[in-house]
Amino acid sequence: MRELLRKPIWPLVALLLLNLAVTPSFFAVRVQDGRLYGSLVDILHNGAPLALTALGMTLVIATRGIDLSVGAVVAIAGAVACSWIAASPDPASSGAALTGIVLALGLAVVLGAWNGFLVARLGIQPIIATLVLMTAGRGLAQLVTDGQIVTVNNDTFSGISGSALFTVPVTVVVAAAVYALVALVTRRTALGTLVEAVGINPEASRLAGVRSRSIVWTVYVFSALCAAVAGLMISANVHAADANNAGLWLELDAILAVVIGGTSLAGGRYSIAGTLLGALTIQALTTTIYSVGIPPEVSLVFKAVVVILVFLAQAPKVRALLARRRRGGSGPPPAAPTTPAAPAPAAETTGSGR
Amino acid sequence: MHPPRPLVEMLGISVAFGPVQALDSVDLRLYPGEVHALMGENGAGKSTLIKALTGVHPVDAGEIRVNGEPVAFSGPAAAQAAGISTVYQEVNLCPNLSVAENLLLGREPRRAGRIDWRGARRRAAEVLGRLHLDLDPSSPLGAHPIAQQQLVAIARAVEVDARVLVLDEPTSSLDASEVEELFRVIRRLRDDGVAILFVSHFLEQVYAISDRMTVLRNGRLVGEHRTAELSRRQLVSAMVGRELEVLDRLDHAPAAPADDEDPPVLSAVGLGRAGAIEPVDLDVRPGEVVGLAGLLGSGRTELARLLFGADRADRGEISVAGRAVRIRNPRSAIDAGIAFTPEDRKAAGVVGDLTVRDNIVLAMQASRGWMRRIPRRRQDELARRWIELLDIRPADPDALLRNLSGGNQQKVLLARWLITQPKVLILDEPTRGIDVGAKAQIQALVAEQARDGTAVVFISAELDEVVRLSDRVLVLRDRRPVAQLAGDDVDTDHVMELIATGGEAGA
Numbered sequence: 001m002r003e004l005l006r007k008p009i010w011p012l013v014a015l016l017l018l019n020l021a022v023t024p025s026f027f028a029v030r031v032q033d034g035r036l037y038g039s040l041v042d043i044l045h046n047g048a049p050l051a052l053t054a055l056g057m058t059l060v061i062a063t064r065g066i067d068l069s070v071g072a073v074v075a076i077a078g079a080v081a082c083s084w085i086a087a088s089p090d091p092a093s094s095g096a097a098l099t100g101i102v103l104a105l106g107l108a109v110v111l112g113a114w115n116g117f118l119v120a121r122l123g124i125q126p127i128i129a130t131l132v133l134m135t136a137g138r139g140l141a142q143l144v145t146d147g148q149i150v151t152v153n154n155d156t157f158s159g160i161s162g163s164a165l166f167t168v169p170v171t172v173v174v175a176a177a178v179y180a181l182v183a184l185v186t187r188r189t190a191l192g193t194l195v196e197a198v199g200i201n202p203e204a205s206r207l208a209g210v211r212s213r214s215i216v217w218t219v220y221v222f223s224a225l226c227a228a229v230a231g232l233m234i235s236a237n238v239h240a241a242d243a244n245n246a247g248l249w250l251e252l253d254a255i256l257a258v259v260i261g262g263t264s265l266a267g268g269r270y271s272i273a274g275t276l277l278g279a280l281t282i283q284a285l286t287t288t289i290y291s292v293g294i295p296p297e298v299s300l301v302f303k304a305v306v307v308i309l310v311f312l313a314q315a316p317k318v319r320a321l322l323a324r325r326r327r328g329g330s331g332p333p334p335a336a337p338t339t340p341a342a343p344a345p346a347a348e349t350t351g352s353g354r
Numbered sequence: 355m356h357p358p359r360p361l362v363e364m365l366g367i368s369v370a371f372g373p374v375q376a377l378d379s380v381d382l383r384l385y386p387g388e389v390h391a392l393m394g395e396n397g398a399g400k401s402t403l404i405k406a407l408t409g410v411h412p413v414d415a416g417e418i419r420v421n422g423e424p425v426a427f428s429g430p431a432a433a434q435a436a437g438i439s440t441v442y443q444e445v446n447l448c449p450n451l452s453v454a455e456n457l458l459l460g461r462e463p464r465r466a467g468r469i470d471w472r473g474a475r476r477r478a479a480e481v482l483g484r485l486h487l488d489l490d491p492s493s494p495l496g497a498h499p500i501a502q503q504q505l506v507a508i509a510r511a512v513e514v515d516a517r518v519l520v521l522d523e524p525t526s527s528l529d530a531s532e533v534e535e536l537f538r539v540i541r542r543l544r545d546d547g548v549a550i551l552f553v554s555h556f557l558e559q560v561y562a563i564s565d566r567m568t569v570l571r572n573g574r575l576v577g578e579h580r581t582a583e584l585s586r587r588q589l590v591s592a593m594v595g596r597e598l599e600v601l602d603r604l605d606h607a608p609a610a611p612a613d614d615e616d617p618p619v620l621s622a623v624g625l626g627r628a629g630a631i632e633p634v635d636l637d638v639r640p641g642e643v644v645g646l647a648g649l650l651g652s653g654r655t656e657l658a659r660l661l662f663g664a665d666r667a668d669r670g671e672i673s674v675a676g677r678a679v680r681i682r683n684p685r686s687a688i689d690a691g692i693a694f695t696p697e698d699r700k701a702a703g704v705v706g707d708l709t710v711r712d713n714i715v716l717a718m719q720a721s722r723g724w725m726r727r728i729p730r731r732r733q734d735e736l737a738r739r740w741i742e743l744l745d746i747r748p749a750d751p752d753a754l755l756r757n758l759s760g761g762n763q764q765k766v767l768l769a770r771w772l773i774t775q776p777k778v779l780i781l782d783e784p785t786r787g788i789d790v791g792a793k794a795q796i797q798a799l800v801a802e803q804a805r806d807g808t809a810v811v812f813i814s815a816e817l818d819e820v821v822r823l824s825d826r827v828l829v830l831r832d833r834r835p836v837a838q839l840a841g842d843d844v845d846t847d848h849v850m851e852l853i854a855t856g857g858e859a860g861a
Contacts, residue, residue, distance in 0.1 A: 190719045190727040193712055203702045207664060208770065209688040209720040268707050 008260065009277060011310045015284040016040075022292050035164035039291065041172075047283030048171035049074070049230035051276055052178060053250055054257035056223030058275045059182075061258050062199045063216050064267030065119060065126035070227035070254055072137025073111055074247025077104040077228035078235030079141040082150040085157060097156035105228050111137070112224025116217035134251065141243035151240040160236035171233050178226070183272055195219065199267030257282055260310055281310070359422060361386045361549045362407070362438075362518055367416035369402050376402040379416065380575045382568055384518060384549040389540060391564035391581065392553045393593055395789035398570040400553050404520055407551075408440050409433040420518075437517035441507045441524055449496030449503070454478035456495050457510050481513045485539050499651060501528045505536065512543060519543060520551045523787055525559055529649040529815060537563050555787060556816070557586055569593055590790060616640055617676055619809040620692070620778045622661060625670030630656040632834045633670055638778065638809040643800065645824030646813045647849050653833040654813050655697050658782045661811065662694035663687040675777060688721060691777035695767045695784055697813070699760065703767045706756030710746065711737040713755045714769045721774065740769035745795060761792025768799065779803060780811040785819065797823060821846045829853060 019026040019039065029038035053070045060067045084100035085091055111133060118129035165173045186192030197205045198212040205212050227247070235241045259265065260281055261274025285306055289299045312318050360383040369377040377399045384390050394400050405411040407418065409427025418425055420436055427433040430440065447456045454475050455462075463473040478491040487505055495503055504524060511519060521540075525533050540563060544550055554560055560567065561581060569576040569592045576592045584592075618637035626633035631653040638644045646654040660667045663681040672681050674690045681687045687694070696702040705713055714737050715728055722728065728736075737751035744765040746758075755766060764784055771779065781800065785793045800823055804810050814820050820827060826840045829852045837852050 188727065189724050190722075191724040193708070193716075193719065194724050197705050197708060197712070197716060200707045201701075201705045204705050205716075205720075207662075207684050207694060207696055207702055208705075208717045209685050210716070211685060211720070211723075215724070 008262065008274075008310065008314060011260075011306065011313075012277060012281045012284055015281065015288050015306075019284075019288055019291055026291070031167055034167060035169065036167045039287065041169065043280065043283050043287050044172045044175075045169045046287070047280055048169075048175040049233045049247075050250065050253055050257060050283060051175050051279035052226045052230045052233075053223075054254040054261075054275045054279045055179060055182060055272065056219075056226030057251075057254040058258050058261070058263055058270050058272060059195060059219040060126070060223045061255075061263055061265060062195050062267060062270035063212075063219055064199045064202065065216065065219070066130065066255065066265070067115065067220060067223045067227075068127065068130040068251050069111070069115060069133035069137055070223060070230075071247040071250040072134050072141065073108055073224050073227035074231035074234060074250055075138055075141035075241075075243050076111065076144070077108055077231030078241035078246050079144040079150065079243050080104045080107055081157065081232055082152050082235055082241035083144050085152045085154050086150050091152060092154050094156040097154045100157065101160075101232060104232060105225060108224040108228030109221055112221035113217065115224065116220035119220060120213040120216040138243065141241075141246075145241055145243045147243070149240050149242045153239065158236050158239055161233050162236070174229065174233075178229070179272065179276060186272070191215075196268055196270065200269075253282055254279075256307065260307075262314070360384055361421060363417075363419040363422075364403070364407060365417045365419070367403065367406055367418070368414045369399075369406055369411055370414055376573050377406065377413075378573045380570065380573070381578075382407075382551075383578070384551055385566070386517070386547045386549050387544055388565045389544055389550045389552055389563050391560045391567040392551055392570070393560065393567050393589065394570035394576075395593055395791055398593070398789075399573040400570060401522065402573075403570065404440065404522055404551070404553070407433070408438055408520060434514060434516075437515065438520065439511035439514060439516035439518070440520040440522065441504075441511045442522045447495055447503060447507055447510070449494065451495060452492050453482070453489050453495050453498075453506055454491035456506055457481055457491070457513055459510075461514070477513075481509050485509050485512070486535070501532045504528060505532070508536065508539065512539075512548075516548060518549045518551065520553075522553045523555065524552075525554055525556060529651070531649070533559060555789060555793075557589065561586070593790060619675050620661070620811075621673045623671050625657070625660055625667050625672060627656070627660055627665060627668050630665065630833065631660065631830075634828075634835045636661075636811075636828060638811060640777075640807045640809055641804050642826065643804045643810040643812050643824045645820035645827040645844075646811065646830060647817060647820050647827050648830035648853055651833075652830040652853070653835075654830050655782055656833065657830070658694065658780050658811060658813060659696075661687070661778075662692055662780055664694065664696070688717065688774070688776075692780065693717070693771035693774060693776035693778065694780040695764070695771065695782060697782040697786070699764060699767065699786075704755055704763050707754060709752050710741070710755055710758070710766055711751035713766050714740055714751075714773065717770045718774050736773055740773065744769055744799065759788075759792075761788035761796075764788055764796065765792065768796065772803070776808065778809045778811070780813075782813045783815060784812075785814060785816070817846050817849055821849060 016026070023039070026039050029036055029041060031037070053074070057067055057070065081100035081104040084103055085096045088096035088099070090096060115130050115133060118124045118132070119126050159170065161171055163170050186195070194205070194210055194215055197208075197210055198215055202212055230250070231247060234246050257278035258275050260278035261271050261276070263270040263274060285303055289302060294302050362382070362384040364380070364382040366379045366381065367377050368375070368379055380399065380403060382392070382403060392400050392403065402411060406413050409429045409432050418427075420438075425436060427436065448459070451459070457478045458474050462469045463477060464470060465473070475491050482489055482491065485505065485508070487509060489498065489502065489506070495506060498506070508521070508524060524536060528536060540550055540552070552560070552564055564581045566578065567581055567584065567589070568578045569589065571593060616639045619640045620636070620638040622634060622636045624633040624635065634657055636644070636657075646657060648654045656665070659665045661672065661681075663683045663686055666682060672679055674692065679686070679690045681690065684694070705716065708716075711733055715733050719728055734751065740746070741749050741751065746762050746765045746769070748758075755763060758766065768784065784796055784800075788796070797819065800810055800812060812820060812823055821844055824844060826838060827844050827849055828835055829837045829839065829849055831853055839848065
């Protein structure tokens, strides 16, 4: 929780307050048919797929990688599950839905392993390696659906998105559970530290005996799994698989969420709480565009302005500038330590800083 | 001998980082046509003083004068415009660019708004020629060994007409002949009237090249002396500021030579790799220190990397404690009980953004696998014990490793392996670029490990160090083993001759 407070929470707060100003009932939450409804719930519910995808992306980025294929995996997962259900003898049965879900997740493991193989085993640069699946994957999804939108009428499958657990939408429950699980696993095992070590200095980690290959492999499989769950949520939400549009550009939003959350694309230190905040900020932004009534033709520009503001506010140079303003603006600039963002520790060993 | 007025005067310089006083009222004078050595342990304030001079750090108090005029540099570019060029310890060039591009980066000759590449290559060839460097200007910099890259960095610094040249540890990765080459260049520049500030941990080099020296300790000025008037012993004692028991003790360091009857704990037969090193036979017994001596590129690092599986051998066999092992990667070497600290500490050893504690337990944690985390209390215990044992400073397990000085980083890397209690410890240049005090501590530690029965393979560019610590020395030359010396044969002159002649010519 303390970690959460140190993250840039103000963009999210600002967006929510803007909404409150425009729509006074924005924060209202009501229970209907045993499920919570309201704008805030919508942000959580609609943001769950992005939050999950960004979580997988966070670990990949922490190892100095990037996974461009998550959008394609979203499409594939939906396509496989829906096609399986639609083609089964009883398209409304729970059995068909469960088999379809397992198939989709299983395929995601294979696809993640493929990414991991290219990156960890063949040493291909992650951006190139996952670009392969980003392009080919959507084609694969189209092949599975025959280029059509496959609609399904299966209550079990729709339940992934539509049902609620103790009035909380299942999407939110699942996303929260996965976040909690990852937070727990990375903290209670050494996985978090080893992922960071591999991201900070791969060669040093290799020479220290870290099995970096299997760690890299694991994070790509996990990323694909997260994307597949997101894909199931998205297609369950619309009772259909749309190979062309499901998860389109989701990889970019996921990367954006990770970066807004304060994880550096250079790898190493990462923040799960930050990523969650980033994902919610992006979703709140999308919701705001609709709720405030920003015309569609300027919605992308609006989004761009907000993102630029968030990044500018986080840039070390801008921060230093603002801090100097606040202090009165006179005198020499503060002695620049090695990392402008974290001024304190650099001075511990004087004279040997490099 | 020198004109009355110094070219650069730094008076009463103070710099603080937060609560830490890095420099406290330090003076430095540089005269044209003189080589001035700046001496001090790591953390004495040498780098800070250089950075204050070159405008990297603003000064809190004091004055800098160039040619008698007070100046305040806003940054390295301003300092360079005033004729002060700097070459830092780490090569700060772009390995993916060509030698010529690196030499002229940011100041390429232009014609009609475009870079004049032909002119640039000609200019680069001129500069290289002036320093007698035999490099193809259009070859990528990364294709050359670090030593050559360092010389390119120096060439880049003197390419502008520098009146003051600052060399911060320029020799830490050069071998003897390259150092000589560098010194020729330095002397030529000195005779041209350039004022040279030279920082090095190698005392012999300082005495060979400098005319004058300034000694710092803990951010304070200890004194300025003419080199000829200060003995090595006086210098070292001025730098460390304590009696030299550590260094004295080391002179008696070599452990009792291992019993020849003992079976070797590490044994390599015909170990080699095409293009890296010819097949080598090597036995290391428990409690024995085997030194690998040779120039840079002689194959000493290559051999160490094969023993550890950092590179894969394409021929030969390794056995550990009598059992044949297949070493395909570092993981399998570690499992067999071998530990290794690499030559390039920063690139291949230090995980800078992790804490000292995380770095100390890294190898042990990696061996346990990520599922079985070392309990936090045990981590703290290990970190605290080894910080104290190796005198790691600051004594803070939560400090990020990148904020420690080179010597302390090296101690952390040693601790990382020592807690795994390896059978074989391979140390590639563990004392490179670190201060006298830390060096002595690390040497003592090596001797102690051997006494406790660990087999040690020790590599250093400093022959004296190899000879002093080793029971046996394997001499390498041109990627081939040329001789193995043991007992009384292990002496500096003998090893030097073998390196120079390969043991064929001469004697």
